[in-house]
Amino acid sequence: MKAVRFTGVFKPLEMQEIPIPEIGKRDILVKIKAAGICHSDAHYRAGISPVSFTPLTLGHEVAGIVEKIGEKVTNVKPGDRVCLHYLITCGDCYYCSTGNEQFCKQGKMIGHHANGGYAEYIAIPSRNAIHLPDEIPFEQGATLMCASATAYHALLKSRIKPGDKVAVFGVGGLGQSAIQLAKAFGASMVFAVDINDEKLKLAAQYGAIPINGKITDPVVEIKKLNAGKGIDVAIEMIGLAQTQKQALQSVGPLGRVVLVGLSDKNLSVNTYSEILGNEVELIGSNDHLLQELPKLIDFAAKKMLDTSQIVTRTIPLDADAINKTLDALEKFDAGVRTVIVP
Ligand code: APR
Numbered sequence: 001m002k003a004v005r006f007t008g009v010f011k012p013l014e015m016q017e018i019p020i021p022e023i024g025k026r027d028i029l030v031k032i033k034a035a036g037i038c039h040s041d042a043h044y045r046a047g048i049s050p051v052s053f054t055p056l057t058l059g060h061e062v063a064g065i066v067e068k069i070g071e072k073v074t075n076v077k078p079g080d081r082v083c084l085h086y087l088i089t090c091g092d093c094y095y096c097s098t099g100n101e102q103f104c105k106q107g108k109m110i111g112h113h114a115n116g117g118y119a120e121y122i123a124i125p126s127r128n129a130i131h132l133p134d135e136i137p138f139e140q141g142a143t144l145m146c147a148s149a150t151a152y153h154a155l156l157k158s159r160i161k162p163g164d165k166v167a168v169f170g171v172g173g174l175g176q177s178a179i180q181l182a183k184a185f186g187a188s189m190v191f192a193v194d195i196n197d198e199k200l201k202l203a204a205q206y207g208a209i210p211i212n213g214k215i216t217d218p219v220v221e222i223k224k225l226n227a228g229k230g231i232d233v234a235i236e237m238i239g240l241a242q243t244q245k246q247a248l249q250s251v252g253p254l255g256r257v258v259l260v261g262l263s264d265k266n267l268s269v270n271t272y273s274e275i276l277g278n279e280v281e282l283i284g285s286n287d288h289l290l291q292e293l294p295k296l297i298d299f300a301a302k303k304m305l306d307t308s309q310i311v312t313r314t315i316p317l318d319a320d321a322i323n324k325t326l327d328a329l330e331k332f333d334a335g336v337r338t339v340i341v342p
Pocket residue numbers: 038039040043150169170171172173174175193194195196199213237238239240242243260261262263329332335336
C-alpha cells in the first residue's frame with residue numbers, strides 16, 4: 001500500500017510502498033477514507049515533539065471503512081463507517097482503568113508512536129473504533145478525532161458552566177470547534193482571537209466576537225467588551241508565549257486558563273497579579289479520552305458542532321501536497337483544516 005512517511009527531522013515526508021499491516025485477534029484493518037493534517041504533524045516533522053521511530057507514517061485524525069476484523073472483534077464489522085481514537089493504550093493499568101488513558105505508560109498515539117493515517121490502510125485495536133453516523137462525511141469524521149476532540153477535552157478541563165464568558169486564542173483547526181462547543185456548553189460570550197481575517201470571519205459565523213491580535217491588544221479589547229472586567233475561561237490553542245500570556249491576563253477572579261497549543265518554551269508568570277491574587281488556575285490539557293468521543297460525535301450528528309466549514313481543503317495522498325500543507329501550517333497560512341482523501 002501507499003504511505004506518506006516521516007524519515008527524519010527537517011526532511012520532507014516521503015511516499016513509500018509498504019505492506020498492508022497484519023491484524024491481531026482484537027484488531028481491525030481500516031481502509032482510510034480521510035486523514036486530517038494537524039498542526040502537531042508540523043511539530044513532529046520539525047522535531048519539536050519527537051516521534052518514536054522512523055520511518056513512521058504520520059496522521060492521527062483518521063476515518064474510514066472497516067475492511068477486516070480479528071477473530072475476537074465484536075463491536076464493528078466489515079463495511080462499517082468508523083473514526084479512530086488516536087491513542088492506543090493497554091486498558092489495564094491504573095490510568096486506563098480510572099478513565100485517564102492519556103497517561104498509560106504503554107500508550108501510543110497513531111502517527112506519532114505508531115503508524116498513522118497518511119496511508120491507504122491502518123491496523124488498530126477494535127476498541128479504538130467509533131461508529132461514524134452516515135450524516136457525517138468522512139473528512140469531518142476525521143477532524144473530529146483531534147481538532148474537535150482536543151477542544152472538547154480542553155473545555156471539560158476548564159470546568160466551563162452556563163453563562164461563562166470565554167476567549168479562544170487561535171481559531172484554526174482546534175479553535176473553530178472550541179467556539180462552537182463553548183456555545184453548546186452555554187457560554188454567554190465567546191471571543192475569538194486570531195491574526196487571520198478569514199479565520200476570524202468564520203469564527204464570527206459560529207457566533208464568536210472576533211478580535212484581530214495584529215490590530216489591537218486582545219487583553220484590552222476583551223476587557224473593554226466585557227464592561228472592564230476579566231472573563232471566566234481562556235483557552236490557548238496556538239502555543240506561543242505571547243498568546244499564553246494574553247490568555248492569562250484576560251481572565252478575572254477565579255478565571256481558568258487552559259493551555260493546549262504545543263510549545264517547548266518557558267512561560268514566565270507574575271505569581272501575584274496573574275495567578276494567586278485572583279485565584280486564577282492555569283490548567284494543562286493534553287489529548288482527549290475515548291469516553292469523550294461518543295458525546296462529541298453526537299454533538300456533530302445533531303449539528304450543534306458544524307465542522308463542514310472547518311475542512312477548507314482536501315488533497316490526495318501525495319507527499320508533495322502534504323509537505324506543502326505542513327509548510328503552510330508552520331507559517332500559520334494553511335486554511336483551517338486540510339484533509340487527505342486517498
Ligand atoms: N495571535 C493570535 N493568533 C495567532 C497568532 C498570534 N500571535 N499566531 C498564530 N495564530 C493563529 C493562526 O492564525 C491559526 O489560526 O493560531 C491558529 C492556530 O491554528 P492551526 O495552525 O490550525 O493549529 P491547530 O491544528 O488548531 O493546533 C493548535 O494545538 O494541538 C496543538 O500542536 C497543536 O500547537 C498546535 C495547537
